[in-house]
Amino acid sequence: SQQGEEDPQALSIQEGENATMNCSYKTSINNLQWYRQNSGRGLVHLILIRSNEREKHSGRLRVTLDTSKKSSSLLITASRAADTASYFCATHLGGGNKLTFGTGTQLKVEL
Amino acid sequence: DAGVTQSPTHLIKTRGQQVTLRCSPKSGHDTVSWYQQALGQGPQFIFQYYEEEERQRGNFPDRFSGHQFPNYSSELNVNALLLGDSALYLCASRGTGNTEAFFGQGTRLTVV
Numbered sequence: 001s002q003q004g005e006e007d008p009q010a011l012s013i014q015e016g017e018n019a020t021m022n023c024s025y026k027t028s029i030n031n032l033q034w035y036r037q038n039s040g041r042g043l044v045h046l047i048l049i050r051s052n053e054r055e056k057h058s059g060r061l062r063v064t065l066d067t068s069k070k071s072s073s074l075l076i077t078a079s080r081a082a083d084t085a086s087y088f089c090a091t092h093l094g095g096g097n098k099l100t101f102g103t104g105t106q107l108k109v110e111l
Numbered sequence: 112d113a114g115v116t117q118s119p120t121h122l123i124k125t126r127g128q129q130v131t132l133r134c135s136p137k138s139g140h141d142t143v144s145w146y147q148q149a150l151g152q153g154p155q156f157i158f159q160y161y162e163e164e165e166r167q168r169g170n171f172p173d174r175f176s177g178h179q180f181p182n183y184s185s186e187l188n189v190n191a192l193l194l195g196d197s198a199l200y201l202c203a204s205r206g207t208g209n210t211e212a213f214f215g216q217g218t219r220l221t222v223v
Binding site: 030031033035040041042043044045048088090092097098099100101102103104 | 211215
């Protein structure tokens with residue numbers, strides 16, 4: 001079963017705009033990770049945020065984590081056409097090493 | 112560094128057949144996990160191998176089995192294929208003590 005649910009399922013924006021995707025999960029986590037997937041190919045790791053962190057930045061990416069609400073958000077600033085992809089959040093529960101993925105947000109950035 | 116490599120890229124099999132997918136982990140990585148991704152869904156964890164043993168398993172039937180070799184490469188075997196096994200199969204590797212997983216490009220399996 002899916003641990004996380006991304007919202008929205010699909011998002012279409014113009015180049016230069018910001019894109020925000022949200023992820024909700026069900027159980028306590030060790031860390032949460034965001035991945036990008038282009039056209040059904042492999043997953044690319046974007047950023048990891050640990051359960052004791054509230055915000056993290058990496059280039060044009062900003063991730064927040066609210067463990068009390070069991071939610072996270074991914075913000076992509078100044079989007080580019082190359083950002084067009086599916087974005088997944090994945091939770092790591094600790095103890096084991098499996099990642100539990102959400103259903104993904106399909107982002108389309110138009111010129 | 113070649114990263115995680117998977118073979119083949121695409122595969123078409125008939126119901127009831129058996130299939131073997133292969134994965135070479137990123138250099139320096141010793142842990143390999145396999146995921147199944149159905150169309151429009153997120154990846155689902157199948158199992159993980161470390162030190163040539165299955166360490167953790169997801170909710171998949173025994174038709175799904177695997178193996179890890181001394182060089183850390185891994186195989187995923189699926190017996191008695193069903194139409195519902197059609198999916199993208201992803202391999203991920205990581206090093207001991209690291210949480211970040213590196214994924215391969217996947218094998219697209221179509222069962223007809």
